[in-house]
Amino acid sequence: MSRRTRGEGSIFQRKDKRWTAQFYINGEKKTKTYRNQAEAKEKLLEVKNALRQGNYCDPHGMTIGEWFDEWLENYARPSIKLSTYISYETYVRAHIKPAIGQVKMKDLNVELLQHFITGKSRSGRADNRKGGLSAKTIKNILIMLHEALKQAVENGLIPRNYAPREYTHPKLKKRKCGSLAVKNSRR
Template sequence: MEGSIRQRSKGSWEITIDAGRDPATGKRQRHFESVKGTKRDAQQRLHELLLSVEQGVYIKPTRISLGEWLGDWLNSYVATNCSLATIRSYETEVRCHLIPALGAIPLTHLQPQHLQSYYAHALSQGRVDGKGGLSARTVQYDDHILSNALSHAVKMGLLVRNVADAVDPPRPEKKNMATLLPEDVPRFLETAHETPYYELFYTALYTGMRLGELLGLRWCDVDLDMASLSVVQALYKHSGVCKMVRPKSSHSRRQIALSPSLALLLRQHRGEQQARGILLGKPLADTDLVFCRTNGKPIEPAVVSHTHATVLKKAGLPHIRFHDLRHTHATLMLKQGVHPKIVSERLGHSSVAITVPKIGEGEEERQLVAMAIILLMLNTNGSFGDITIGEGLEEMAGVIDQERIRNLENQIKLLTPKKP
């Protein structure tokens, strides 16, 4: 097996390898490739090519570019395996950022330094409007898209390895999610009562459902007698058109238990819709939407988001997104000692690891509870030596108000293993 390197110009090298004979024609195969960089870069690429020939995984180079492959990948794999929201998001990133910067590079010539250079450039001046760079989170998302696309190219036999694995994308600064404080919830709901969407806001806070899931909820999905509902579809809007789609994953298709107050509220809401339907000469059907306009058509998501912002402003509360009501629901449940696994299932997350890191409020409480449980497991009388649980918590965390101590005590009692 032979290979050679020849310098073509400053910073440019030509690699030649003997790839053996074509099994079909018996003709000798030679591979030529240009590498930009140092001689060491060229030697490393030559070593990779020779190793692929030796291991029998050498792939004959094609003329397809990275841009062409990204387009094929979007149309074939992504279009059939991802949700509509993910498809649109991927298409936007590929069209606006990845193809303009990297699309012309031949797929088989793509190197880690190409990606690393793009990430650095995108952070400093990657915006389409020319007004600065992209956020670290957006560049990390671009890396995620490229990694997935290149992994699929490896599976399809177009590449030997995924070069994105050798690149370190920027790490965005971790931020705690914004939520309503427990004492802010009554004020928010009181103000929301003046809007046509009070029942929707109440359901969002008490179930943690996504906006699209709420707007896609039908009466046949709600069992008021059993106080539960099933998430089986969601409203999705693109290019001005609303359509109902299946939730993005099997975990999103879930059943959620309703609190007595929410079940009662929805029963009253259904009664009002039935009465309005009789007046309009259109009786309420099981397939009708729970939250809709007076004519039964879906509510525009932007209208709900705008009303939500107005309610917060009128109530004198800090601005948070409608989606943050979902985080509020999770935070309140975790603070009350509900197991993270149960919270994760209610939210439709595939893993508890997705749920807990998103919740900023309550982290200190969870750490205190964990420490308290460890200490309690070392004692036989269920206390911190000769002091009570509350006194022990105060010793660990300084001054804690009595209501917080009671909440923490309840969490500890629920989670502490009982001694035989």
């Protein structure tokens, strides 16, 4: 049995039964956690091959925009309907990338996402008309964010999913119109 050379990388099982792949890049230790040993071995081999070929991309330097491009193409597209994919691609292109696309995944947090959602609900229309996105569009964006960030957690890009499953909308105000009370959805 041959011994590994220094810097070749290793995998080991954690107490929580998940597996960690560990390797060094420019003297800096990198670790990623996976569900099983085979997945950890496969990912470590991918990293070693990318390093050998000189095209390794550090996931901690990945931006939110880059992650969503990756997620749309490799995780969402194969598993969702075409119409849903088109909606998700539009949300990413028209809303996520312009607002928070340049933020590094490692800098993602709850406050950043809350400010993003709040801003979109107030004045986030892509067609430059006044007003914010509809409650339904906000809900759809949150569903997409939650799914994409769930995958990012599984891939070891972020420690937890920062996207809330639900968003608390401000109460709708009633205004009187003649003798009828009408709910005002845009205020």
